Amino acid sequence: MNSELPHKMTVLGVMSGTSLDGLDLALCSFEKTGESYSFKIESATTIAYSGSWKETLANAQDLNAEKYFRLHHNYGSFIASEINKFIKHVAKPFAVASHGHTVFHQPHLGFTTQIGCGATIAAHTGLVTVSDFRSLDVAKGGQGAPLVPIGDKLLFPEYGACLNIGGIANVSFNANHYQKAYDICFANMALNYLSEKLGKPYDENGELACSGKCNEQLLEEINRAKSPVGKVSLSREQFEKTIIPLLNYSRIPVEDKLATMCAYSGNEIASTLSENNLESVLVTGGGAYNKCLVDSIQNGFKGRLIIPADEIVQFKEALIFAFLGYLRLHGTINTLSSVTGATSDSVSGAVYFNQPV
Structure with a gap:
């Protein structure tokens, strides 16, 4: 795309995270004035995954090649269907920016894959669609993650972190x-995994963890298994290899496992914030609602943890992927090599046009 596009644009961000909570849709308007950007989340929702979809996505890594690409298409059709339902009630966006759902992330081997075919989304919605945001960075020797920092830098400059x-x-x-x-550590991936053992999709407000006690032996084992901070991006593959066996082997109550994971994640996060002399920290994502985890962070961190309005807590990632799509369409850098380790910055994302733009 080119600079002839308007500086004011509405983009629908679509995000599915590793915690498998559901599909986030955030209709966002962006405007550039001089060198500054402003945004507004016009409307947003989360489509909870059905049990069938949750199981399918959780086991996608076990499919053979044919079934994997069938899922890539089918999941793209599902995303397009949910987009079409959503935009019946809101202003039609100029474009869709879809992260997809990560199945494999092995940048050290030169690849990362997110299912949810962008071409299928474009064909079924009739909207310009940007997808596959990570592959170019990985091809340039980067981790393909994290991608959110460019949005943090340009949309939330008032926070220290x-x-x-x-x-x-x-x-x-x-x-x-x-x-x-x-990436700092595993968080909701582990907490949700444990909560499901008790028949709950997640630990609401951290109540289960708050009712448990940290187990020092399990905490020590998890600490020994952790990856070096700042060396690699974390992935489902690493979680399944290093954390799940420890959680499954331990015979302590699930509530104690939850409390232990909150202590572990809280310690790791607090240490990272403190080591970098950070003071005011914007906290988003589902973990911001977990009192046990947030208390654990605050106990080890002397700065301010700022939890914003629910709209930002819940949809900041979808907002920023919408912004990445906005930058991609304007031919502006949206992936920073300073955080991914790639040989250079990138204008990342595959763009699918349903009609001339």
């Missing part, structure tokens, strides 16, 4: 005029 507590907790901040960011 942005902490997202989703399936994986990650942080983004400015250091000496360079944006830095990385």
Whole structure:
């Protein structure tokens, strides 16, 4: 795309995270004035996954090649269907920016895959669609993650740092005029896994964890298994290999496992924030509602944790992927090598046009 596009544009951000909570849709308007950007979330919703979809996505890595690509198409059709339902009640966006759902993320082997075919979305919605945001960075030797920091830098400059507590907790901040960011630790991916053992999709407000006690032996084992901070982006594959066996082997009550994971994640996050001398930290993602986890962070961090309105807590990632799509369509850098480790910055994302633009 080119700079002839209007500086004011509405983009629908679509996000499915590692915690499998559901599909987030956020209709966002953006405007550039000089070198600054402004935004507004016009409307947003989360479509909870059915039991069938949740199981399908959770086991997608086990499919053979043919069934995997069939799912890639079918999930794209599902996303398009939900978009079409959503835009019946809101203003039609100029474009869709869809992250898709990550199945494989192995940048050290040169690939990352997010299902939810962008071409299918474009064909079924009639909208310009941007997808596959990570592959170019990985091809240039980067981790393909994190991608959110450019949005943190340009949309939330008033905060010292942005902490997202989703399936994986990650942080983004400015250091000496360079944006830095990385994954810190597993968070809701583990907490939701444990909550499901008790028949709940997640630990609402951290109540189950608050009722348990941290187990020092399990905490020590998890600490020994963790990946080096800032070295690699974390993935489902690593979670299944390093964390799940420890959680399954332990014979303590599930509530104690939840409390232990909150203590682990809280310690890791607090240490990261403190080591980088951060003071005011915007906290978003589902983990922002977990009192046990947030208390654990605050106990080890002397700065301010700022939890914004629900709209930002719940939809910040979908908002920023909409923004990544906005930048991609304007031919503007949307992936920072300073945080991914790639050889250079990128204008990332595959664009599908249903008609001339």
